[in-house]
Amino acid sequence: MLQMPAPLRAAALLAASLMLFCTPARSVQVSGLYEADVLTDGQGARERQAGFRRALAEVLVKLTGDDSAASRPEVGAILDGASAYVLQYRYDSLPPQGDSSVESAASHSLYVRFSPSALERDLRGRGIALWGSERPETLVWLAVEHGRQRFLLGADVDTLLRSELQDAAQRRGLPLLLPLMDIDDQRALDYSDVRGGFSERILDASRRYAADAVLTGHLAQSAGGAWAAEWSLVEGGRPLRWSSADAGLAAVLDGGLAGLGRELGARFAVRGGGGGGDAISLRVNRVASLADYARVQRSLARMPVVREVQVRRASAGIVVFRLQLNGNAADFERAVSLRRVIAPAARDFGTVTGRDLGAGQSGDLRG
Secondary structure (H helix, E strand, O other), rough: OOOOOOOOOOOOOOEEEEEOOOOOOOOEOOOOOOOOEEOOOOOOOHHHHHOOOOHHHHHHHHOOHHHHHHHHHHHHHHHHHHHHHHHEEEEEEEOOOOOOOHHOOOOOEEEEEHHHHHHHHHHHHOOOOOOOOOOOOOOEEEEEEEEEEEEOOOOOOOOOHHHHOOOOHHHOOOOEEEEOOHHHHHOOHHHHHHHHHHHHHHHHHHHHHHHEEEEEEEEOOOOOOOEEEEEEEEOOOEEEEEEEEEOOOHHHHHHHHHHHHHHHHHHHHHHHOOOOOOOEEEEOOOOOOOHHHHHHHHHOOOOEEEEEEEEEEEEEEEEEEEEEEEOHHHHHHHHHHHHHHHHEOOOOOOOEEEEOOOOOOOOOOOO
């Protein structure tokens, strides 16, 4: 096994072999993470600065998965100086509202796009863990109880419920997948299975979608019109559970996805700050051409957890890279599992095989 050079700080050596064949992947490259739309009641300088701050607070939730990110002391100065990070903004007029709600007082929507490089630099410099743009696609089995109706929400149903769920997911940068609810799904799973939390049946029915994560929910409306939901992130072990409740449908769905963002962000967000982070050596085998080499290097460089890529040695189809990370070796392995770039060939430490390292490809960590 390749010996790690002395300057490398992390006790981690990963060996990989490149296998150039394509497999469909469910992880998704999410756009719009550094932009937000907020409501404003005017276009003056004061209202605009307040709008920039609110928009940046929404962006922080998308970048971290944490609803409380904007309240952290270390980001206070960044929020106060939100205008310094603005690349573009525009106003859109809102149609007249027919009620006297608080939101109806807003006359415009303010769209703001922030600088990814400047914002990431300053957030990482303050030790904030950031979640990259390549994110797991989550399959959602939502059991709905509405009056006398009992059903599972499907991808082909054009309803307010589906629209509100997708809007909440977009605001949080969470790619979701709804089941087709075709004859195969109907045979594999029904409302009672999801309502009862039968994990084994849920996971069996989910395999056809090859999703990175599976979220189940039970959504019900009370006689008084309020909504309540129970949520569960279903995995091989014990499911992670949380709940949400509100008078409005949009708010209860957003509360459910807040829990999903919190759980996934805690796994995939990578902490920076102070130039720290592990350095690891990565050996890639079966690099048969310059094109293969370029594809491997490009794939590694695009990973948010990787700060710097250097080639240490190349010979006879083997390339050894030195990777300086924004986090640690465990962060790198989690990022690899999401991209499906490298999959373990054996349980021995440090032995992995590469898979589908082409540009724009992604995949999962295989045990």
